[in-house]
Amino acid sequence: MSNRKPVICWFRRDLRVGDNRALTSAADAGAPVVAVYILDHESDGIRPPGGASRWWLHQSLRQLSETLRDRGVQLVLRRGRSVDVLAALVDETGASDIFFSRAYEAGEVSIEHDLNRRLGQRVALHRCRGQLLFEPETLSNASGQPYRVFTPFYKGAMRESAPSEPLDAPSKLLDWDGQLASDDLDAWQLEPTGPDWAGGLRQTWQVGEAAAMDRLEGFLDAAAQDYKTGRDRPDQESTSRLSPYLHFGEISPRQVWHASTAAAVTSPAAAGGIEAFLRELIWREFSAHLLFHWPQLTEKPLRPEFERFPWREDPESLRTWQQGRTGYPIVDAGMRELWATGWMHNRVRMIVASFLVKDLLIHWREGEAWFWDTLVDADLANNVASWQWVAGSGADAAPYFRVFNPTLQSKRYDPDGVYARRWIPELGHAPDALADGPQVTSPESAYPEPMIDHAAARERALAAYAALRDT
DNA sequence: TGCCGTTTCGG
DNA sequence: CGAAACGGC
Numbered sequence: 001m002s003n004r005k006p007v008i009c010w011f012r013r014d015l016r017v018g019d020n021r022a023l024t025s026a027a028d029a030g031a032p033v034v035a036v037y038i039l040d041h042e043s044d045g046i047r048p049p050g051g052a053s054r055w056w057l058h059q060s061l062r063q064l065s066e067t068l069r070d071r072g073v074q075l076v077l078r079r080g081r082s083v084d085v086l087a088a089l090v091d092e093t094g095a096s097d098i099f100f101s102r103a104y105e106a107g108e109v110s111i112e113h114d115l116n117r118r119l120g121q122r123v124a125l126h127r128c129r130g131q132l133l134f135e136p137e138t139l140s141n142a143s144g145q146p147y148r149v150f151t152p153f154y155k156g157a158m159r160e161s162a163p164s165e166p167l168d169a170p171s172k173l174l175d176w177d178g179q180l181a182s183d184d185l186d187a188w189q190l191e192p193t194g195p196d197w198a199g200g201l202r203q204t205w206q207v208g209e210a211a212a213m214d215r216l217e218g219f220l221d222a223a224a225q226d227y228k229t230g231r232d233r234p235d236q237e238s239t240s241r242l243s244p245y246l247h248f249g250e251i252s253p254r255q256v257w258h259a260s261t262a263a264a265v266t267s268p269a270a271a272g273g274i275e276a277f278l279r280e281l282i283w284r285e286f287s288a289h290l291l292f293h294w295p296q297l298t299e300k301p302l303r304p305e306f307e308r309f310p311w312r313e314d315p316e317s318l319r320t321w322q323q324g325r326t327g328y329p330i331v332d333a334g335m336r337e338l339w340a341t342g343w344m345h346n347r348v349r350m351i352v353a354s355f356l357v358k359d360l361l362i363h364w365r366e367g368e369a370w371f372w373d374t375l376v377d378a379d380l381a382n383n384v385a386s387w388q389w390v391a392g393s394g395a396d397a398a399p400y401f402r403v404f405n406p407t408l409q410s411k412r413y414d415p416d417g418v419y420a421r422r423w424i425p426e427l428g429h430a431p432d433a434l435a436d437g438p439q440v441t442s443p444e445s446a447y448p449e450p451m452i453d454h455a456a457a458r459e460r461a462l463a464a465y466a467a468l469r470d471t
Numbered sequence: 472t473g474c475c476g477t478t479t480c481g482g
Numbered sequence: 483c484g485a486a487a488c489g490g491c
Contacts (some may be wrong), residue, residue: 232472350472389472401491402473409473458474462491 006032006093006176008123010086010100011075012108014130014249015060018066019166021128022099032176034093035068037061038086039079039188045107047298047380053247055198058190059207060248065185067209072175077183081115082209090123093178097124101131101249104288105380106295106410132201133163133253134285136292139244148295148302148395153286154279166255178469186214201376205244212245216256220263221272227273231280234334236420240277241343246284253281281332287385296383299365301393308471309393310464311363319325320451321356322370324423327450328406330414331355333423340423341375347413353390354404359457361464364391392465400465403458 009026015037017023021216026033041048049057065075086098102112116125129135139156140146147153186253196372204212219240223230245251260278264271266465291297301307320326324335334348344352349371356367364387371387372378388394392402412422421427426446 347472354473398472399491403491404472405474466491 002032005096006034006178007097007099008034008036008086008089008093008095010082010098010188010251010405011037011064012101012103013247014101014252015064016167016212016250016252017064017071018209018213019130019252019255020101020169020249021130021167022023022101022126023169024167025126025128026097027098027170027173029099030174031096032174033073034076034089034095034176034180035073036076036078036089037064037084038082039077039183040082040085040111041079042081043083043107043111044111045105047107047372050105050375050378051192051197052201052374052376053372053378054190055192055201056205056207056244056248056342056376058185058188059205060250061185063208068173071173073173073180074175074180076180077185077188079183081447082111083118086115089180090119092180093176095123095194097126099126099128102127102129103131103223104136104292130252130254131249132285132288133157133281134160134289136289139289139468147286147289148333150283150286153289154282157282157285162258162261163254166252166258181209194468201342204341204343205376207244207250209250212242212251213255215240215242215245216251216259219277220259220270224260224263225267225270225275228276230273231276232347232413234348235414235416235422239346243382244343244378247379249380253284256281264318284382287291287379287381290385291381297388297394298380301391302388302395303397305468306391306393309468310361314362317360317451318356318362318366321352321360321362321367325448325451326355327448328355328454329415329417329424329427329447330406330410333414333420336423338371338374342374344375347409348419349386350390351404351406351409353387354402355406357387357391358400358403358461359452359454361461364388400468401462403461405454405458407454 007026009023014022026227040046061075061077069073077208089095103109103242112127119125134142134157136146139153141152141156146283147156147232157434223238223240225237230236242251242256246253246256257278260274264274322335324332324339326332330348331352334344334352337348338344353367368383368387371383385394389397410420424447
């Protein structure tokens with residue numbers, strides 16, 4: 001067996017061994033498996049990961065290396081243009097096949113086309129599914145077009161046959177006994193090289209496939225019961241926090257789907273919460289569907305009139321927002337949670353995004369760029385689709401006149417100020433500091449005054465929108 | 472997956 | 483007179 005030609009399993013955003021069609025198919029080929037991960041910041045159309053994502057990727061690759069090593073296979077690390085690296089690996093190993101999970105972002109799609117042109121005649125390429133439940137090409141609306149609106153997309157997806165059973169991790173992997181050079185993970189410097197800002201991330205997250213499955217099971221055992229309303233409460237632990245694992249493919253949407261539907265059967269009390277949860281999983285599918293069919297979503301508003309929107313250039317206010325010093329506790333708590341942990345509660349994401357885009361009239365792309373750099377779950381499709389949703393410039397978006405009032409949102413979703421105080425220590429323990437809004441902060445506190453009057457800002461935003469519509 | 476000013480309804 | 487309903491942004 002050692003002299004047999006190997007097959008290559010090219011890991012991308014599927015950093016797991018369970019329910020990984022590419023890996024399982026490679027194993028089933030019966031040949032030795034060469035596993036590779038390529039750090040590709042060079043191919044055209046690739047947006048390199050932000051700081052928090054790089055930190056996560058480092059942990060994730062270390063874990064995957066260990067998992068594969070335990071199964072007798074080395075994870076080869078290479079950097080460069082994916083197609084060049086794969087061509088070199090084929091030369092070095094004489095591999096007959098390459099197995100990989102398909103990806104959907106424009107840059108990744110081009111890589112797959114280039115790979116086919118470059119190596120399609122020499123080796124068998126196996127493009128496997130796994131990152132999504134539903135392929136973007138297979139879902140279309142009544143007129144045969146890609147969906148632009150969530151609800152019909154959701155209904156259409158629910159009419160599809162249910163996702164098939166997840167695969168177990170392959171029971172047997174054959175190692176290839178040739179020698180392959182591999183980069184040293186540390187040399188990629190994915191972790192902070194200067195000041196160590198990742199302490200909060202380390203405290204918050206257990207990265208990796210096993211942790212992802214633990215988290216899913218823990219969520220389904222407890223929080224899912226109360227998810228329908230609890231998911232809006234940043235002061236509670238009611239959400240799954242699976243987003244970074246899903247982004248990096250440490251868990252597959254099919255695994256999430258199956259564990260969830262099974263839990264709904266076992267525990268009818270949780271069924272409503274689980275349905276709401278799976279609906280969020282379908283939002284992830286919808287974002288991927290939109291970006292696949294409208295790659296320009298990353299840069300351009302889907303509603304063309306927003307090209308003329310009078311966004312303000314205001315670097316100082318942008319920085320104030322980024323640093324969580326707006327003077328609105330729910331906004332600042334969210335921005336500080338993001339900076340400290342690489343994650344922000346979904347309800348709070350909507351609040352801070354509304355504040356940036358509507359109160360400050362700063363372009364959604366600035367917010368999107370900041371989230372890209374700071375979120376451990378930063379995902380191109382989710383990020384741009386959600387920012388356009390908030391800004392009102394997307395196809396199926398919140399109407400522009402929906403302006404979140406940060407004070408009201410605090411009262412409703414963080415009624416005791418628990419969340420705000422957790423992230424803003426200088427608020428102290430004054431009983432109603434938050435419920436009553438920003439103006440209650442004590443004068444000697446270091447906490448800033450509101451940077452802008454919300455009522456006036458709301459009027460300004462509505463006027464800007466009205467002008468857009470009338471011209 | 473809004474907010475807000477106004478109107479209407481019931482005790 | 484407060485809560486609920488409503489309609490415009």
